[in-house]
Every structure is written in C-alpha cells, then in structure tokens.
Amino acid sequence: MQGLYAIEGNLAFAPALGELTTIPRGYIIVEDGIVRDVCKRLPSGLSPEVISYGDAIITPSFCDLHLHAPQFPMLGTGMDLQLLEWLSTYTFPLEARFVDTAYAQRVYRKLARALVRRGTTRVCMFSSIHREATLVLMRELERAGITGYVGKVNMDRNGPKDVLESTEQSVEETRRFLDECGQYAHLKPLLTPRFVPSCTDALMQQLGDIAREYPDVRIQSHLSENMEEIAWVKELSPDCAQYWQVYEKFGLFKPHTLMAHCVYSDEAERAAMKRAGVWVVHCPDSNTNVASGIAPIRKMLQEGMQVAMGSDIAGGAKLSMTDVAAEAIRVSKLRWLFSDKKEDFLTVAEAFYLITTAGQAYFGAQPGFGEGEPLHAVVFDDSRFVHEPKKSLQERLERLIYLSNPSDIIAVYSEGKKAAL
C-alpha cells in the first residue's frame, strides 16, 4: 500500500528477552510501506487513512530460521523413526523428486502460501540439491511475499545416489546458483552443506573457498543434533575434537553462520559459537519428534549466545511458529525438571521473543515494529475464544501461542505490503 496510513489494533511485541510491551488499541503509522511511528494515539495534526482491526491483536510477523522446503509433502508423517533411519526411509527419497521442477513448483507454491497463512514472513531455508528447484522455491516465496535466505543443499556422500552430487557437480551447481539467484528482490542465497556426514572434506574445502570469495553470502548447516550423528562425525573427522571444528577448519564457522539444533553442544562448543558469531537455531519440535533431545536453551541465553527458532519441518511437524514457541516452552519445562530445577524454563514472553525479535535481528531488523523499516506484522482475530472473565492482552497473546490456528490470522504484512492469504 502506498501513501500514509495507520493500522489500529492491540499491539504486542517483545523489546528484549523476557519483556513484553502491549499497547491497547494502538497505532502503527506507515508511509510507503515503512513504519514511521508506533503510538498509543494518532499524533495531532496527522490524519492518515486508518485501517482498524478493532479488538484484534497485532504482533510482528514470525521468523523461521530453519526448515527444509522439500520435506513439506511429508509433514506429520514418518514420526515413528529416529533421525538417521528417518532420513533414509522418508526424507531422501522425497527430496530426490525435486529434480522435477514442475513438482517443485506445485509443492513450493503450497508451502509459500502455508507460511504466509501462519504469519511467517522471514525464513532461512534448506532446499534440495537441485539448483533449478531452488530457484523455483525462491520465486514462489517472493511471489507470496516471503523474505529471507534460501540454500541449495550440498551433499556428495552418505546418501542414495539420487540425492547425491559428485563433488565437482556440487561446487559447480553452487556457483551457478549464486550467479542465477540475483533476480529476487527479497531472497538471498545461503551456502548449505547439509551436515558433516553428507559432505566430503574436498567439498567442504571448496565451499570454504566460495565463502571467502563471496564474503556476504551466509552459511547454514546442522550441528550436534543427535548422539549417533555426533559419534559418526567423530569417526569421519578424527582430527577434530569437536563437531563444530569441522566447519571451522573449512572456513564455514563465521558471523551469521546458522547452526540448527545444537542439542548436545557443550560449554566449549557453545563458547566457540559465541566467539565466532555463529547463531543457534533452536528447533524444539523436531528435536522431540526425531527423539534427539532437549537443547540447553536457557544456558545458551544466559551465556549471551545468539539464538533464534526454527520449525525444522518435516522433523518438526508444526509449520506455525506459534506452535513451535509452545513446544519450546513445553520441552524447556521438562529440561527444568530434569536439571533439578536449575535451568529455568522459558516463559511465554521469552518464547514470543525468540520467534519474533531474535529472528528479526538476524535479518538486521530492530525489535517490535521497527521505525524506518518495512512493516512486518500479523493480525490475529481471537474472538472465537472465551473472553469471560476478561483477559489481559498478555493472556490473550499467550492463548494465541498455545491455541491459534491459521484461520485466526486475518492479515499479514511483509516488507510493507499486505500479503494475500
């Protein structure tokens, strides 16, 4: 929407970890898609067009910093298996299908729409090994109004033939991918070695070279998700005492590198991440579903690490980040119990911070509805719930985190534009 307008509703956002600001019937003033002000009442002398959402709740839209786009068709299936078995039985055969770009387009159009309908407007995403399908994914995301980063997966060992590339092919396709993906305004590429067991040292070496050549291109991968995986990495890279050192050795462990999971990252590994400026992506639903464990999220936050959150579909069964936030709270309560109540569980305000403010920071955006930045927002109509006795805005936000369905979302703004739901 062009020109000056104001969005009216109950505003809620997390200025810092554990803090929640609510503005009952407040306004976000927007000009040409850019937030100009967030206020309790319209400034005198200003009479913008007002889009009133009445008693609805408006929050920043959500950030999903780790998900596997080609696994969308298997969402909520195959969950009786553990990580490595689940990969070979379900995941790899499905990912192999994305050599077919027509299939990719059908799936990715649905995925993009499903993300927007759940209020997710910023993503960091794994595609498959297929360059063409990855470009299709970026096109479909852009078309739906989603912004962020997408990576063509690199994988030259330990998988069935049809999801593997040769080392040369993997490097060459990655370079072509970097050349060809400049056409999208709001989607950028990521280097994406799947994880250490999937990439030979030769491939990692050359991805490290590319990373040095393209210093602005960020990196995403997996780290310390599962005990068997960690043991396997140790076997594959006996020269590295810890998992993270494999990535570091090849120049892939640097500021803005995203490492999904980190369930078993000990103090040393966490300190290395912090030192390097690497981000943890906490994927609680996935870590439970594939029976990996519970990440030490409280320790990470206390140590001042950069932590954001991911749905990790289809290891995670929930695409909605409000659902993922609720699962993060749930597992943190179990971790609190099993740590003899030493590691405090996540509060609702903290989980909300992780799916909004923390993720926004990865994209260089300020907390809340950042002034001077394009509007990213979700509008929830919670009128279907019981409102007697009257709830505070904080309680209503909590209820949305625990209970909302996509049908409760009545509007989504991304990059200053209203998205089609």
Place this chain on the structure above:
Amino acid sequence: MQGLYAIEGNLAFAPALGELTTIPRGYIIVEDGIVRDVCKRLPSGLSPEVISYGDAIITPSFCDLHLHAPQFPMLGTGMDLQLLEWLSTYTFPLEARFVDTAYAQRVYRKLARALVRRGTTRVCMFSSIHREATLVLMRELERAGITGYVGKVNMDRNGPKDVLESTEQSVEETRRFLDECGQYAHLKPLLTPRFVPSCTDALMQQLGDIAREYPDVRIQSHLSENMEEIAWVKELSPDCAQYWQVYEKFGLFKPHTLMAHCVYSDEAERAAMKRAGVWVVHCPDSNTNVASGIAPIRKMLQEGMQVAMGSDIAGGAKLSMTDVAAEAIRVSKLRWLFSDKKEDFLTVAEAFYLITTAGQAYFGAQPGFGEGEPLHAVVFDDSRFVHEPKKSLQERLERLIYLSNPSDIIAVYSEGKKAAL
C-alpha cells in the same frame, strides 16, 4: 438417523495396542443407530442408503477421560506457573464463578460444542463444587450429543472460601446431585473428591460411605501428579505410606476408579492400582505444561494396567484428543531418551489406541466400531494436505494425529446419531 444405512469411507481403527486396521473405501452398516457390520464391500442382497464420505478417513470418535469443565475459559493461559501456584492464582478464582448457573450455561454450551467439533463423544469430567452448575453441564453435554460421566467436585479444605464447602454441605450436595442427575439418558454421575489435599478425612469417609451405598457410581480423582503434591499428601496423611492408600483407606480405590496423572506412581503404587482395577488417565500435555513430569506410560502398558487418556484442560492446553495423542508420543520419546532408551516410546498406532479403543473399554464398548453397539465415529476430510507422493492410510492417519484442526472434521456420530457441528 433411523432405518438401515451404510457409511462409506476409509476406515481406520485400533483392534489392540499397537495394531492398526485400515479398510480402504469400506462400509459401516448401521440400523437404527446400531452398528450391524463393518466390511470391505456391501453384502450382496443388502441395499441400504449409502452415505458416502468419498476419500475421507473415518475413525472411532475419541474418549477424553479427564478434564475440568469449568477451566475451559482459561484454556491456554496462565501456563508460566506450576501446579499449586497455578491452582490458587487462576483455577480456583475461575471455578468460584460457577455458582452463577447462567455463566455456567454460557461456558458449558461452548465447551460441549468444542468437544464435538474435535470428535470427542465420550468423556469423564470434573465440574466444580456447584451442584446446579454440574447439572447444567450434564444438560449441555447431552444436548450436544456427548456421553459419559460427570462429577460434582468435593472440596472442604485448602482452598479459598468461595471454592470450599463445609464437610456436611459437601456430602449433602453430593447426595442431592446423585438424586437429581437421573434425568439424563447418556450422562451418569461420578464421585469426585478433588484430590487428597482438598478433602478432610471426614469428607473422604462419608464419600466412601456413599460409594458403598451406590455401588454402581464410579469414582474419579488425581494421584501422584507432582512431587510437591505427593510430599503434601504424606504430611496430611502420615499413616499412609503411599498416596494411593489414602483413597483405599476410605473405600474409594476400586474397579473403574479413575486416577488422573500417576506421573510418579512407582511399582508398588502401580501394582496396587492394577490389583484394585483402578484406571490410569494419562494427561501428557498437562503434565508438561504445569511442569509435573512424564508418566511411565510404557511401564504401565507392559504391566497390563488399564490406561486411557485425558486432555486435562486447562492444565492441558489442547482440547483435541488427536493433539493430546501427539503430545503423548512427544513426551514418550523424551522419556525413552532419558531412560537410556529402555522405555520404548509410543508409536502412532499406540497413541491412537489410547484415545479410542482404550477409552471405549472404560465405557464397556468394543474396539473399533463395535458391532451391536451405537455408532461413535469421526469423519476427517484431509484433502487440504499435500497428497503427492501418495500416502498410505496409516500415514494419513498419522498426519491427522499430528496436524488436524477441528475444521478437518466434517461429521461426528455419537450414540448412533449424527451430531451437529
């Protein structure tokens, strides 16, 4: 619906723990609401009216054996607190409001509708201390087509004044409740001492007397949910070595007694339950949300205990039993991990069994769509999901357990009648 008809669709049910029977495009033949046959094709010579649900999935409807009706208005709120604090801050003040029967009717009408819309047709439910509101609850459930058991809560100590009764009042109101609730065809009363800390020995004694007087009236309560609660019970009843013995001492621990939670029931307590014919109601979402723990569900099943499942709203945030089943699987995977992989996690087929067949048995119904019994069934339209690559019926059922919303349910049958959604 009267007369002879057949329901057509993809049938799925759990004949036994861990077993799943699927009948693609099968038929349930019903006469005057009673199931006559479940078959792959219509028997020759029989030409009933066919209600075809096409490619939809039809399962037995769900059983929720533990929930607190008056806590429905707080669903999904107050979750940052633990059990005892949560009771005093949120639960008791809300329950006190149900002295107002007009308020009770507004809430209970919504609750009954919400249950049916989620495919739950059989329940065992706590009301509040209020006899009149409890009768309102039974009326609203019956009106919506829900069957089962409802208890007026007994509580004469350790709570704010407005949710406490005197011992005499509690006994007298319970007797009146038993006399007055005979008017409902499909809802029966339960004796409901809230839990040991809420009931004096004098009250327990007299409830035991009533139980002997009315041998057909079943009993429900809570057991070994939380470590602080268990310690408190030990203080209150120093003569009982274990929590369950307090119920036994007063004659309340007998066949069909329902004990919610049993998170910390050790071998001796579990053996006592089995011996007495007492049922465990596993409430995984609640046990996580109020940070109680993870019940040893695998051990209970292996020991041959009678186990069913409950939403336990509003400790549980999820009213839908498919959501509760998914949470049961999730926490069982964490228990598997923390038991050093000794206690196997629940499979999808097992969790599905627990919300259907296991609960049905409590109501005296056979597994599946029991022949000779009134039809209880749910019809799911899963066409909104991605079906490419093609999924097995088992996978589609799994996906519904992980992902379905009330809007996926297109028909519900209870006691042989189609319910209004």
